[in-house]
Amino acid sequence: MPQRSDAQANRERILDIAEDVFGHGGKSASTEEVARLAGVGIATVFRNFPTKAALLEAVLVRHFNRLQAEAEARLGEQDPGAAFFGFFRHLVAGAATKIALVEALLEAGGFGDSEAAEASHALRRAVGGLLQRAQQAGAVRNDVELPEVYALLVGTSRAAAQAPLDDEVRSRMLAIVFAGLAATGRTKAADFS
Amino acid sequence: MPQRSDAQANRERILDIAEDVFGHGGKSASTEEVARLAGVGIATVFRNFPTKAALLEAVLVRHFNRLQAEAEARLGEQDPGAAFFGFFRHLVAGAATKIALVEALLEAGGFGDSEAAEASHALRRAVGGLLQRAQQAGAVRNDVELPEVYALLVGTSRAAAQAPLDDEVRSRMLAIVFAGLAATGRTKAADFS
Amino acid sequence: MPQRSDAQANRERILDIAEDVFGHGGKSASTEEVARLAGVGIATVFRNFPTKAALLEAVLVRHFNRLQAEAEARLGEQDPGAAFFGFFRHLVAGAATKIALVEALLEAGGFGDSEAAEASHALRRAVGGLLQRAQQAGAVRNDVELPEVYALLVGTSRAAAQAPLDDEVRSRMLAIVFAGLAATGRTKAADFS
Amino acid sequence: MPQRSDAQANRERILDIAEDVFGHGGKSASTEEVARLAGVGIATVFRNFPTKAALLEAVLVRHFNRLQAEAEARLGEQDPGAAFFGFFRHLVAGAATKIALVEALLEAGGFGDSEAAEASHALRRAVGGLLQRAQQAGAVRNDVELPEVYALLVGTSRAAAQAPLDDEVRSRMLAIVFAGLAATGRTKAADFS
DNA sequence: AATGAATGAGCTTTCATTCAT
DNA sequence: GATGAATGAAAGCTCATTCAT
Structure with a gap:
């Protein structure tokens, strides 16, 4: 007390x-x-x-804000490819024990006009910024767009959040996704794997 | 009534x-x-x-069995690449409204030695068969293994199961993953996207 | 079937x-x-x-009738003391695994005008007959009456019906009660213990 | 409320x-x-x-403790016979409306190593103390032992707890049991009846 | 006459939420 | 402000009883 x-x-x-x-x-x-x-x-x-929902929302807002800050910090990095893939990996690794947070990640619109919705959108915009720079730098294919990239971010996080997915498997899973995102085959993205 | x-x-x-x-x-x-x-x-x-758990298990068993049957049916297809990627796409599309089922997909071993655990493993083995044939046919890179492929299957299903992910985004998300899985860059896998 | x-x-x-x-x-x-x-x-x-109650009642009626028949059969025995104490012991021993039956034994009036009430009263009357003869023969004190004897019958049955009361303890318990019932100290009743 | x-x-x-x-x-x-x-x-x-079981246990523990305290208080009385028979009568009279509690009295060991089991054993020990003193004082026969005395305590309580057993009948029932327990015929115990 | 699937009321237990202290 | 006892609305599950076959 x-x-x-x-x-x-x-x-x-x-x-x-x-x-x-x-x-x-x-x-x-x-x-x-x-x-x-x-x-x-x-x-x-x-x-x-x-309300319990309010508590959950507050947790999410804080978490989204942290991720957004992390993303924006990486916007200033020299290598846009490293920035994008590094953030992707960082987010997925961090999700490992945060089931509820990951669950909420994709429910972007599901929060009504709440603070959580705004925080979620802000994060999404920040990821969009990283993606754009990576594409301009030639590290990511130009024909991919934010929605599918974001979906992959969420999906791989979700997969990683489940119990029996060890570090190595997670790494190999990301290597595949990064290869698919990379501009020229998988060579470039593999650098960040 | x-x-x-x-x-x-x-x-x-x-x-x-x-x-x-x-x-x-x-x-x-x-x-x-x-x-x-x-x-x-x-x-x-x-x-x-x-028991409620028994009901959930029965649902899962039936779902797993259906997917397994679908996978095994595709084992007989002529084009192993088309079989593998086609099944992948089929599973993800079908997951669209089955959040909990997808959640259970990865919890594989979490059912003890129940019927659901066996059904889950059987499905996993069937996917392994499709993967192996696709690799032998040169449609999928030889250095990927079942655990990460299965994780991607689960993760992308999870992403697809969320509400505001329309068909086109799902398709583009899969195109990225398939490109990453394809043996030579993204050319081949793109055929199935 | x-x-x-x-x-x-x-x-x-x-x-x-x-x-x-x-x-x-x-x-x-x-x-x-x-x-x-x-x-x-x-x-x-x-x-x-x-009804479940009807089933229970039918069980009780049959059981009461059996006990009544047993009591009436003993009315014809030569030694009235042996008849009374023997029946007492028989009833208590038989109660060993019949909790519900014993529970019902004392609820004489609790059955309304049902068949079970009549069967219960008939049994009670039969016990009264045994008691009376034993008293006339000098085997049981003359100052005891049916209500307290019946209560002892029920009570000792109840005690015997509980799990951890082995045969020897039951026997020693009855010896005490019999001694209390016997006309001259405990000598006579001990013969039946 | x-x-x-x-x-x-x-x-x-x-x-x-x-x-x-x-x-x-x-x-x-x-x-x-x-x-x-x-x-x-x-x-x-x-x-x-x-838990419902926990509630029942708490009730029993309190009841057992009260009885135990009563028994131990009587250990200090001058007349060991009066102490023993008085407690016996007290317990049976108090049981009049406590069917389930009495049921639990004999299930002694059935509680595992719970608090209720300990409380039950403590009560039993206290009764044992009263019995021993009464025997040493010559008020109770030397050849009776605690198990059968305890069984009688439980049985007569059970009988008394049923509805239509009025005070007088209960008293006469106890007089019989006390006569059986008394050292020399029924003379002595009758004093406490 | 026999069956067993279907029923709904009721029981134990949990949990978000409120309110007196 | 902080506390935690009190609350009532479910949720999971059981059981006596009914009814279509």
């Missing part, structure tokens, strides 16, 4: 734990477990997030 | 509805909804499938 | 099995188990006994 | 009501009825006792 601890700190701790709990157990994990692991009362969770 | 209409027909209708319901809502959809949509009492569902 | 078997035989088999099932599991045992063990369909049970 | 009145008081009220409800209806009485009579929501019952 933390006394007079800063409310903001509580909110962050709840989000951290929720990300973990929902990541492992899916959205069907219980709010009470979040509260318990966060070391706060259940009512404190509901004070900060009036 | 039909009574005593025909036991076998009832069982099949329950399975059909359950495939639909669990396909959309995931395994968290309620058994009661299955019963209601099937037009039977809740107890009838539980008479046929003593 | 017995075909065209005599209906009466079915009824008897159901009663036999029900006595066993309810004896072990109490009245909360399921009717379906009775049907299964009797080798008949569930509907056959309900055709013969329109 | 009081809210947040006082947790401990609520817990006690639930236990009180449960003792009553299970006492009358046996363990097949519904938890929902306990909640309703206690004036709390069903979930409140399950918050305090995570």
Whole structure:
């Protein structure tokens, strides 16, 4: 029972734990477990997030924002191909234990006009930026477009989030996708595999 | 609410509805909804499938068996490349509204030594057969192996199962994956896209 | 599935099995188990006994009637003391695995005007006859009356019906009660222990 | 429906009501009825006792502990015979409306190594203490042992718990048992009847 | 007459959410 | 603000009973 601890700190701790709990157990994990692991009362969770959906959304927004920041940071890298494929790999690797997050990734429009929808779109735009640069640099075929690339990002993340997919298989799976995305056969993309 | 209409027909209708319901809502959809949509009492569902898990398993077994039959039928086709890529496309297209089923696809071993586990492995073996023939025929790179191919099958299915992914995007997504799998650049696989 | 078997035989088999099932599991045992063990369909049970309560009652009536017959048979024995104490011991020993039956023994008035109530009263009267003769013969104290004797019969039966009460303990328990009932200390009653 | 009145008081009220409800209806009485009579929501019952079995156990433990305390208090009495027979009478009188509790009394070992098993054994030991002192004082025959005495305790309680057994009959029933337990004929024990 | 599939009410248990402290 | 006890609406599952065959 933390006394007079800063409310903001509580909110962050709840989000951290929720990300973990929902990541492992899916959205069907219980709010009470979040509260318990966060070391706060259940009512404190509901004070900060009036609804379970709101909590889930907050987790997603934060996660999307992080990914967006990561993507935008890579926009400034020298090698646009390395930037694009590196981000792709980074996102998929990070999804390994975040089932619920990945589930939400594609539901772009499913959030209504919520903050989560906006965060999701912003991430998508950032990925679009990486793709465009990679195409202009000749690292990715010019005839692919964002929707299918994004779908692949989500799909491979989803595959990686399941339990029995070890690192090596994930790597080989990505090598195939990258080969398909690469401008000239698979040679170039293989560099990032 | 039909009574005593025909036991076998009832069982099949329950399975059909359950495939639909669990396909959309995931395994968290309620058994009661299955019963209601099937037009039977809740107890009838539980008479046929003593447990919710048993119902889900029965749905999966039937689905896996269908896919396996489809895969094995294609083993006899003349063009091994067309057989492999055609089946891949077929499976992904069919996954469009079957979220939970796809979820279960990768959980392969998670069923203990149940019937579902065996059905899942049988499907995997059948896919392995298609892959092997396609490689021998030079349609698929020799350095890819079943685990990553299966992961891609699952991942792209998962991506396709989400709501706002229309046919064209799905097709273009698969074109990328097929290009990555194709033996010589993307030329060959593109034929099946 | 017995075909065209005599209906009466079915009824008897159901009663036999029900006595066993309810004896072990109490009245909360399921009717379906009775049907299964009797080798008949569930509907056959309900055709013969329109209600679970009716089945239970039929079991009780038969059991009470048997005990009554046994008691009345002993009325003709030469030694009234041996007749009384012997019947007491017989009833308690027989109760060992018949929880539900014993439960019902004391509920004399609880059956309304049903057949079971009559059977229960008839048994009670028969026990009264044995008691009276034993008292007239000087084997049982004259100041005890049927209500408390019947209560002891039921109580010791109940104790014996519980699982971990082995034969020897039951015997020693009865020896105490018999000593209390005997006219002159415990000497006489001990003869029957 | 009081809210947040006082947790401990609520817990006690639930236990009180449960003792009553299970006492009358046996363990097949519904938890929902306990909640309703206690004036709390069903979930409140399950918050305090995570399982129906746990609730039943808690009721039993409390009951056993009370009886044990009573027995031990009587260990200090001057007249060991009065202590033993008095406790016997007290326990049987108290059982009048506690069918299920009495049922549980003999199932002693049936609880695994739960708290209820320990409480039951402790009670049994306390009764053993009373018995031993009464025997040393010459108030109870030396050749009786705890198992049969305990069985009689349970059996007479069971008999007394049934509906139509009025006070006088119960008293006369006990007089018989006490006469059987008494060291020299029935003279001595009759004093406590 | 016999069957067993179908039924719906009811039970135990869980969980998001509210509210008195 | 924070707490956690209390809530009621499901959910999964069982069982006595009915009814078409």
